[in-house]
Each structure stands twice: as structure tokens, then as C-alpha cells.
Amino acid sequence: MRIYVPADSAALSVGADETAAAVDAAIAARGLDATLVRNGSRGMFWLEPLVEAETPAGRIAFGPVTAGDVDSVIGAIVDGTAHPLALGLTEEIPYLKNQERLTFERVGVTDPLSLADYEAHGGLAGLRAALGMDGAAICKEVLDSGLRGRGGAGFPAGIKWKTVHDLPEGQKYICCNGDEGDSGTFADRMIFEGDPFLLIEGMVIAGIAVGATEGYLYIRSEYPRSIEVMKRAVAIMEAAGWLGANVGGSGRTFWLKVRRGAGAYICGEESSMLESIEGKRGTVRSKPPIPAISGLFGRPTVINNVLTLAAVPLIMDKGAQFYRDYGMGRSTGTLPFQLAGNIARGGLVEKAFGVTLRELVEDFGGGTASGRPFRTAQVGGPLGAYVSAGMLDLPMDYETFAENGAMVGHGGIVVFDDTVDMGAMARFAFEFCEIESCGKCTPCRVGAVRGKETVEKILRGEDVAKNVALVEDLCEVMRDGSLCAMGGLTPMPVLSALKLFPEDFDRAPKLAA
Template sequence: MTFAEIQSRAKAEWAALEHGDKPRILIGSATCGRAAGAKAVLEATNAALAQHNLEANITEVGCIGPCYAEPLMDIIKPGRPRICYSQVTPEIVPWLIEDYIINDNPHSDLALGTIGDGSLDGIPRLFDLPMLKPQVRIALRNCGTIDPEEINQYIARDGYRGLVRALSMTPEEVIEEIKKSGLRGRGGAGFPTGMKWEFCRKSPGTVKYIICNADEGDPGAFMDRSLLEGDPHAVLEGMLISAYAIGATEGYIYIRAEYPLAIDRLKIALRQMTEYELLGDNILGSGLNFHLKIKEGAGAFVCGEETALMASIEGKRGMPRSRPPFPAQSGLWGKPTNINNVETWANVSAIMLRGTAWYASYGSDKNKGTKTFALAGKINRTGLIEVPLGISLKEIVYDIGDGIPDGKRFKAVQTGGPSGGCLPASQLERPVDYESLTEAGSIMGSGGMVVIDEDTCIVDVARYFLAFTQSESCGKCVPCRLGTKQMLNILENICQGKGKVEDIDLLLKVSQQIKAGSLCALGGTAPNPVLTTIRYFQDEYEAHIKEKRCPALVCPELISYYILADKCQGCGICLRACPTEAITGGKRMVHVIDQSKCNKCSTCLNVCPDRFGAVVKVSGEEIKVPKKPVPITVSKPDTYTQR
């Protein structure tokens, strides 16, 4: 079968599906959806359909983005627009089936939006919603729409046409095209992809490798996982194009073993590609030979670093090595090697399909195209987003993310994971691009974006990231192994109220030396969370050090709980709940917390009935309360007033 035949068959199948007479049900079944209960929704759907003797096409699709609203279920009735329902539970499913599919009541109260052509009264268009409107879906173009286990659906939506186009060009022309698109590495460093390919192409040698870096390791990041789960072929097509451009005959997908669903979908995709002669020898009759293997990583963060990743593929301990030689000269098994990140490959296939001009129309001057982010933390609308580069942080946090929950104050946004930094409100107007974020002390990174609110201690955030990099350092070079340990110790001391005034200077100094002296980017960027938090939140550090006060009331050693004598009703709830038996009291007695026994677990605060509000949490101050339980008095003695 020629590719044209495959394509026309796939398109026909797709059309039959879209315009068939059976309703279609799409269930967001990526890892995020499954975690939210998509599998139960699927079972409930099957049960409901069976109960009503209905037939429908059910597809488990990838993640379309609004993870906060999951589980998501789309229903497409023939002749009706596609409606996306949010927070679907197994209990809701029968209503949707009965009310909408049977009785044609679209339940606009449960709908998030419509997708595609047509509209329904009372339901907004999904992509007009504030969360989705600023987004441009290039890498994620098929996620949530196609069955990721069905290559025909990818092909029906013009999949592998980019490859066909590339094969009609010379490899040099393909590289030129990628260069012109302005695509930069989406793994975080932002090196121009076309240039990287060119180095590798020009490296002497007959055996060359390409590697897909799917070792997504930043805490809170899930872009690559979602992409591979939702549209693996978009990535694999990019790899094929690159193999052709570079002259590589073998490739690896290095993916962490903690991504079993993505691995399964990749395996299925590779099998289907082989069946369609999109993998193996003489791909599509073009003479291109390319073989792909999946290598599962064991979950070492440092294996996301390219030289460590290659060492890991070679069966060695995942440790970075010095460059030069660069992988383009001497990479996997000493052969010229090109490594790109998952998202980069997905962009490549889109660029080859739709051209550089189209691609370069998104983004800003030196930052073309889009970037995916995993929006997480203290934000209303968490999820997977894809935005044109140059968009401001504010648009992401407030328009797309809908700001901070519970009316709390925004404190910072953390980008770039453990290598990045925390940017405060003053930086919210900053455009999201490689240079701008670096200038602010953070980095673009692979796409983790964690929003931090006022209840989060910034020193504790820095401590958290240092604890992460410290334990994930491979241990090879001295500054990273021992320097991060020293920094972590200092930060722990500060959080415990044992900080010294000179600690801030020492942190700055060690940070500078670790950055200058480390072997790889893990060490080279490890101090960033500390540097940016000192840069933007020095007062919070100083509060910890000088006043022994944690302004966010987080650091356990610096906070205290007190029971206010004028509010305590002597109900005994806190006394019974306290796990350390730190509370004494009695009937109609003001309860008292023995500070030496308190483990700062916050249970008393949580259980004290709101109408009493007798328990307070403070830092850096002492509240005058009775030393022993005293009878509750009706009038409030002055000595026991609040603060």
C-alpha cells in the first residue's frame, strides 16, 4: 500500500466516524484523566449504553488541557456540535446518556464548552473560554481529539504528510527549513534546533543516532507525558524527519519507566509504524532506513541531561560528562548523536507539514512558535497549556489560570523546575521567552510552571528545590555534590530559626561558585531557586533569620499555636484530637497548649469550630495565654486579649 492509499483510507475512516450515524463519546484517558477517575467513567458509560441498548463509538483520547476539570467526556451526536463535559463522575454518566443522547437535553449546566463547528445555546465554545482562548495548539494539536493508539486517526489529520514532504526535499533543505522556522529546543535550553541538526549532519561518520529525551523529571511537569500519551505519532514523525535530515539510522526514545501509559502507547505506535513501513528499512520507498528503540530510564533526574542520558542508554551509571566533545561529534557509543526533547519533535512534524512561515507567525522575534506548560500549584485552573512565546506571565496566571484560589494573594510563579526561579508579582508583565526569563533569574525550562500563593514560605520553597537537586545530583562533581549540600544545610537552618545574618551572603557566594564550577547544567542551575528567592524575597529570608519569623506561617520550628482564652469554649475537641497530647483543659476550662509538646501539626487549628476560632497560628511573636487551664470567664480579662 502506498502512503497515498493509506492516507485516503485513513481519511475515509475518519470521515465515516465523524459523519456516521452513531454518537461518539471521547473520554480523556491520559494519566491525568485516569487519576481523576476516567476509567470509572468509561465503565459507567459502557454500562449506561448497554442498559439503553445504545450503540456509540467510544474513544479514549489524550488530555485536552483543562486538568482541573477532569474527568472530561466529550459527546458528539450526529449533526450536533461536540460538547465537552467536565468533572464527569460515574453518577453523572447515566444522566448524560439518557438526557442528552436519548432525550436531546444537552445539560448545559454540566458542559464546559463546545468544540469545532456549530454551537449550542447556553454552552460557550471551548476555545473561546478564557483558559483556552490565548492558547495555540501546535504540539498538542491532536491531544484530546484522536485515539492515540490508532495511527489512522493521526494520518487522517494530515499525520506523516510532513515526513512525505521532507522526503521530497534534500536533507540540507529540511535542515534549512527547521532553521528558518526559528524552532528552539523545548527541553529548556533553547538551542536552535536546525543548527543542532546541522552540526550532527556535518559530523563525519556513517553511523549516527537520534534520541528523543522523554526523561521528564521536573517536579510538577507533565507536558511530555501528556503529549506522548495523547499523540505519540506527532513526536515519532518529528524523529523520522530528523533522521532523514541528519542521516541517522538508529534512534532511541529515552523515557522514564514511571510513565507506563506513555510507554505502552509508544510501543503501539512503533508497531503500527512498522506495519505501514514508516519504520525499518526503506521507509515509504524513499531509501531512508531508520530503527527506533525505547529505553526506559530508572527515574534519575540527572538522566535528563543529555550526556548522562546517553551514558544510561549505554548501560552505564547516568552521569554527565564534560563537553567537548559534544554529542553531535561524539555521542551515543562515540557516534554523532542528536538529542531533542519530546515537544521539539512534535513541533518539527508540524513545521514540516505547514511550513516555516506559518510557524514563525506565532511567537516573538527570537522566540518563534509555542511552548507547552504544566500549570500547577496554587491556581484555579491547573492543566496543560500551550501558548505562543512572548505571552506574559500575567496572562498565563490570571487569564488562563484564573488566578489564585480562595482569594489568596499571588506570591510567585516558579518556572523551569529545580533549575529555574521564583518570579514575584513585579515580574508578571514579563514576556515568557528564553531570554526574558533568564534575565529575570529564572529559565524557560521544559515547561513546569508552579504558582505560589501567600501561604507558601519562599525560603521553604528554596529549601525544597535544593533538597531535590541535592538528592538528584549524580554526585560526580564537587560543587554540585557538596555545594548543594552546604546550601541545603544553610536553608534548613534558616527554616529552623537557626539562620545567621551572614548566611545570605554565604548562600550568594556558594551559589555563584556552584554555577561557575559545576560540570553540567544540573549543578550549573541548581542555585537558581535560591538566587531568585533572595533577589525578590530577601525580606522573607531576613524575617526568618533576624526575627525568627516565618511570614507565611509554614516553617514548623518558627510557628506556634495558641488557644485564645477569650474564645475557647472548653469543648475539648482539640484536646481529643491532639496527637501529641500537648493540650490540657477540662470542662468549662480554657484549654492550653504545652509548647514543648506541640509538633506543629495544625490539628487543633483545623478542628476548632469556626464559630469559636479559638486557635491561632503565629510566628515570631508570643501570645499571652494562661499557663494552665483556667475556668472560662464570661467577661474578658484584659490580660488575655488577642495579640
């Protein structure tokens, strides 16, 4: 029998290592014929540490299980008796059952560093298929799938790949952007720690498709466990012949290096990431040229987010049409949404585009953790717009959200109840930009500081109408004049707060003068 206790950072933060040690001790004390497996997280964070055990009927779950609960839980598993922490069959838990897990189908299921487990659950099928195709055919398959960049911009991945593929032969690179700095996001981290071979497989396929022989995986420094797991996974794939000079015996070459990030939000911007990988300070490069033409070390480079590359193996295995059958309009496939903030059931929910925010926040998330009424959610990270309760029924897809002045981004959803102060949130948006700006362009570097000061004046009740107009004017300058999305999108949370919650900007003084 296998007993599973996650080694994902979220589970570790609530004592999964202690629970695992207690499980090991209980197995020994009872002389059980059982093995402890440290899996990834299923993404139901309120149930962590989640303990699962294999039974003839399927895996059964218990949670949250502290070290002190372990002995009685093991007793219930062995004797088949009831237990207050029992959750029944894992796959039947509604939070999981009602998802459409494509990218995350193995996360929490397999032993993340067992290549045999990976293959037994469908791993490497996409790469095997790709090795039988030429680069142009792989690029076409990705293009036909409609896969769009999951980092936030939503640019079609296939077009990027084709651009690099069509350039003359020579050194080309694949760079995976794993600098997951958006507030309330953790999907990349769950892939790193829960299904690392999937990402490597996606990067190898990208390399073969465009003729790149080297790849860099850039992981933020705040994810030490992810870096460790990915480095071990790379070594395992190299030893097994799926990375290196003769990928899978095909004669094709692809080497992969893991790079630790520099601890700056702006290094999640693609050109800053390139600077950082090259060993320089993370500042934004002017475009053109685009990285596909002149990227890492001045060579043609595909830059994709973790979730983009992690979607590729399935597309190659099942075909473009299979992937296209999920989603709506030009937003094809699924997105692993991440529920965070003031929410009863935080975690990861992978659904096809088109799911509504209400389904995510209420049906999956169970509403606010505080039990107070929902007031807003910030969707798409710290540069994303706030949405009102009236927007809860909008389908989540790139176009619908853009038409409503918002963005889906990397799928992070941070929920707030009716006690949130939207004036303070608007001030925070500018402050975040002030702290994280790389300083290269004036609208962002200076605009963020002036914006914060002006919102403070509004919150002190000084000349409110005039200062609101000034903020709106400043936002226009930042949006149109900034070099990158940091300054260009900071107006989004500010303006959405002003538009949807004007009452929070028209009130008695809040800050000390």
C-alpha cells in the same frame, strides 16, 4: 456517534476508566449506535474525566463526569436536554479557544493509536514532504523556522541537526529525551499518551535529515502508561511501513526503540541519558566532545526534547515561515505551558512566545486554587527562578526571562499563594540538588549539602547577614564551577528567593535548633 473519554494518566488518576466503563454499559443498555473512543486529554485537568460526544454542531463536552453521572449525561446527549455538567461545544470553552495549538492540535481530538485518525487530521504530511527533500534542505527548513530546544536550554535545533548532518556518513543516532522530571510538567507525557505518532514522525524526519538510521526514545520510568502507548505506536508505525528499512517506500531506513528511564532526575541531562541508554549508571559526561560529535556509543547524535521533535512535522508540512509567524524575537513558535501548583484551573496551555505570565496564571489559570493572593511562581522546573507578582507582565520568551534572572525552561509554571515560606523553598532547592546530584563534581555534590545547612542556619536566625553572604558566595561557586545544569542552576531558585523575598530570611527562628 463517537463518545470520548480520555485514557491519559491525569484523567485515569481521577477515575476515567470507571467513567469509560459506565459509558460502555450505558451505550449497551440503551442500544445506542455509538462507539466509545479513549482519546488523549484536552489538558483541562479540573474538568477530568471530560466526556465528549459528537453532534452535528461539533463535539460537546461534559465534566467532570464520574461513573455515577454517566447515565444522566448520556441521557442529555441523546435527548439534547440540559445537564448541570454540560460545557457546550468543546472548542468554544475559553480555556481551549484562546490557545494557539500547533503541537497539541490533535491531542484530545483523535484516537491516539488510530493511524487512520492521525492521517485524517493532518498526520504524516510533514514526513511525506520531508521524504521528497534531501537532508540539507530539511535541516535548513528547521533552522529557518527558528525552532529552539524545548528541554530548557533553548539551543537552535537546526544547528544541532546541521552539525550531525555535516559529519561523514556512518552510524548516527537520534535520541529523544522524554525524561520529563521537572516539577509541574506533563506536556511530554500528554504527547506520548495523546498523539504518539506525532513524536515518531518528528524522530523519523530528524533521522532522514541527518542520516541517522536508528533512534532511541527515552521515557522516564514514572510514566508506565506512556511507555506502553509509545511501544504500541512504534509497532503500528512499523507494521504500516513508516518505520524500518523502507520508510514510506522511500528506501530510507529508520528504526526506533523505546527505552525505560532509570528513575533519576539527572537522567534528564542529555549526557547522563546517553549513559543510561548505554546501560550504565546515569552520570554526567564532561564536554567536549558534544553529543553531536560523539554521543550515543561514541557516534554523532542529535538529542532533542519531546516538544522539539513534536514541533517538526508541522514545520515540514506548513513551512518554516508559518512557524516563525508565531512568537517574538528569537523565541519563535509556540510553547505548551503547563500550569500546576496552587492554581484553580491547572492544565496545558499552548500559546505563542510573548504571552505574559499574568495571562497564563490569571486568564487561563483563574488565579490560585486557594483563592488567596498570588505570591510567586516557579517557572522552568525545580532549577528555575521564582518570580514575583511584579514580574507577571513580563512576556514569556527566552531572552526577556534570562534578562530578568529567570528561565522559561520546559514551560512548567508552579504557582504559590501568600502562605508560601520562601526560606523553606530555598532550603528545598539545595535539598533537591543534594538528593539528585550525580556526585561527579564537587561544587554540586558538596555545595548542595553545605547550602542546605547554611540556609537552615539562616532560618534559625543564626548570624543571618553573614550566612546570607555565604549562601550567595556558594551560589556563585556552584554556578561557575559545576559540570552541568543541576549544580549550575540550583542557585537560580535560591538567589531569586533571597532577592525577591528577603523578608522570609530575616525573621524569628523557624526550625528547631
